[in-house]
Amino acid sequence: MIDPHMSPEDFRRHGHEVIDWIADYWDTVADQPVLASVKPGDVAAMLPHEAPEHGESFDAVLADLDRVLMPGITHWQHPRYFAYFPANSSPAAILGDLISSGIGAQGMIWATSPAVTELEQVVLDWLARALDLPTAFLNSEGGPGGGVIQDTASTATFTALLAALHRATGGTARTTGVEPARFAIYGSSQAHSSLLKAAMMSGLGEDSVRTIAVDPGSQAMSVPALRNAVAADRERGLTPLMIQAAVGTTSTGGFDPVADLGEIARDCGAWLHVDAAWAGVAAVCPELRWVNAGVGEYADSYVTNPHKWLLTTFDCSAFWVRDRAALIGALSILPEYLRNPATESGAVVDYRDWHPQLGRRFRAVKLWTVLRTYGLEGLRAHLRSGVELAAHFAALVEGDDRFELVTPPSLGLVVFRAIGPEQLTMDLMEAINASGTAYLSHTKVEGRAALRLAVGGWRTTRADVDLTWRELGRLLSS
Known part of the structure; x- marks a missing residue:
C-alpha cells in the first residue's frame, strides 16, 4: 500500500506554496470585491458529492482553493471591510497559529503539555497588565483569580453564567440543577445575543433574561431602569443572578456604566460580568483606559477578544475571573483517565476546569507571537x-x-x-x-x-x- 502521508520534503514544498499563496492573497485582496457574490448553493454545486476514494495531490487542492472557494469568500482582511467588527489576522499571528498546528498539542490538563498551560498563564498576565486590569485577575500573583483563553466571548459569557449559578446556589446547581423561575439575569437592550443564548443553554431559559432600556443618547444601560427591575424581581422572590455590562456594544459602541451597575450587583449579590469583546483591547493605549472604568473595583469576570482588534487570528478570547473558585466549582470533573500526580498535588492549573469543553488548542502561542x-x-x-x-x-x-x-x-x-x-x-x-x-x-x-x-x-x-x-x-x- 502506498503511504498516504506527505513526506517531509513534500510538506516543506507545499508549505512554501501555501505561504506564497497567502502572501499573494494579501497583495491582491484590495483589488477584489469585498463581499462574496455567489448565490446560495453555488459553492456546494462545484464540489463532488462524495470524498475521493484515492488521494489527490495537494496541488489539486490548491487549484480548487482558487477555482471553487475564493469566489464564495467575503474578504474579512480587505482594507475596506467595515462591517461588524474587524476579525484581524496578521503575519505574526498566522505563523504562531501554524506553529500551534504543527505541534498539535492538546492542552486539556497541565500534564498533557506543561508549556501549553504555562505560556497561556503568562501571556494573559502580560495582556492584563497592558490593559491595566486589576491584579486580582492575574495568574501569577497567587491570588484567587486568573485568566484563560476561550474560543469566543459567547463561550465566556456562558461560562460566567455557570460560575454565577454555582456561587448563588452554593454548588447545588451542578448536582440537582436549578429552578428556571428562581433566577433573573440582566442585560441592556443592546447586549450581545450571546447573553440570551447562555440563558437558554444553562436551562434558565429566555424568560429569565431582563432586557433593560438604554439611554437614547448614549445607548448605555439605564441605571434607574436596572435598579427598578432588580427591585421588582426581589419583591417577587426571585434572585438576581448576573448583570452583564456591555463595554462597546455591537450596534453602536455604547458603554454601560460599569461602576454604577457594579454597585447594584454588590447590593443584590449578583455576579457582574463585563463584556468588552470588541472595545476592551483599546485600553492598551493609556489614553483609552477609560473604556475599562469600574472593572477593577466591581467585575467578577471580564472578557475581551484579541481576535477582533488586536491582530490575533481567530479564535482567541481572553477571559478573566476575580475568584476562580466558583468557576472551577461549577465545571470541575476528574475522571480516572485524567488523574495524574501534578493534578493531585494542587500545584498546577488544569484549564479543562475553566470552560465547558475538555479539549483545547494551543491558542496562547499566536497571542505570544x-x-x-x-x-x-x-x-x-x-x-x-x-x-x-x-x-x-x-x-x-x-x-x-x-x-x-x-x-x-x-x-x-x-x-x-x-x-x-x-x-x-x-x-x-x-x-x-x-x-x-x-x-x-x-x-x-x-x-x-x-x-x-x-x-x-x-x-x-x-x-x-x-x-x-x-x-x-x-x-x-x-
Whole structure:
C-alpha cells in the first residue's frame, strides 16, 4: 500500500506554496470585491458529492482553493471591510497559529503539555497588565483569580453564567440543577445575543433574561431602569443572578456604566460580568483606559477578544475571573483517565476546569507571537490608527448635509445615516456592498435604520476611508 502521508520534503514544498499563496492573497485582496457574490448553493454545486476514494495531490487542492472557494469568500482582511467588527489576522499571528498546528498539542490538563498551560498563564498576565486590569485577575500573583483563553466571548459569557449559578446556589446547581423561575439575569437592550443564548443553554431559559432600556443618547444601560427591575424581581422572590455590562456594544459602541451597575450587583449579590469583546483591547493605549472604568473595583469576570482588534487570528478570547473558585466549582470533573500526580498535588492549573469543553488548542502561542513581534508600542499604533480613521470619517459625515451621525463616534465605530426616508439608507448600504468597493452593515437605533462603519483592519488606510466616502456620495447622488 502506498503511504498516504506527505513526506517531509513534500510538506516543506507545499508549505512554501501555501505561504506564497497567502502572501499573494494579501497583495491582491484590495483589488477584489469585498463581499462574496455567489448565490446560495453555488459553492456546494462545484464540489463532488462524495470524498475521493484515492488521494489527490495537494496541488489539486490548491487549484480548487482558487477555482471553487475564493469566489464564495467575503474578504474579512480587505482594507475596506467595515462591517461588524474587524476579525484581524496578521503575519505574526498566522505563523504562531501554524506553529500551534504543527505541534498539535492538546492542552486539556497541565500534564498533557506543561508549556501549553504555562505560556497561556503568562501571556494573559502580560495582556492584563497592558490593559491595566486589576491584579486580582492575574495568574501569577497567587491570588484567587486568573485568566484563560476561550474560543469566543459567547463561550465566556456562558461560562460566567455557570460560575454565577454555582456561587448563588452554593454548588447545588451542578448536582440537582436549578429552578428556571428562581433566577433573573440582566442585560441592556443592546447586549450581545450571546447573553440570551447562555440563558437558554444553562436551562434558565429566555424568560429569565431582563432586557433593560438604554439611554437614547448614549445607548448605555439605564441605571434607574436596572435598579427598578432588580427591585421588582426581589419583591417577587426571585434572585438576581448576573448583570452583564456591555463595554462597546455591537450596534453602536455604547458603554454601560460599569461602576454604577457594579454597585447594584454588590447590593443584590449578583455576579457582574463585563463584556468588552470588541472595545476592551483599546485600553492598551493609556489614553483609552477609560473604556475599562469600574472593572477593577466591581467585575467578577471580564472578557475581551484579541481576535477582533488586536491582530490575533481567530479564535482567541481572553477571559478573566476575580475568584476562580466558583468557576472551577461549577465545571470541575476528574475522571480516572485524567488523574495524574501534578493534578493531585494542587500545584498546577488544569484549564479543562475553566470552560465547558475538555479539549483545547494551543491558542496562547499566536497571542505570544503577536505581543512579542508588535510589542505594546506597535499595538498602540494600530489601535490609534483605527480611532483616528473613524474620527476622520465622522468629520466627513458631519460636513455633508446629506448625512448625519446617529450616535457619537465610538473608538473605531461610526454610526450614521442618509438624511431622508429610511429606505434611502438601506438602499445606500445595498448599493455600496454590491459595488464591491466596501462592505458596511446596518443596525437600528431607536427604531430607525443606520449604517455602521467599523474601522480596525491592519491594512486599512486613510485612502481606503476616503474612497469609501466618495463612493457613498456618488451612489447617493446617482
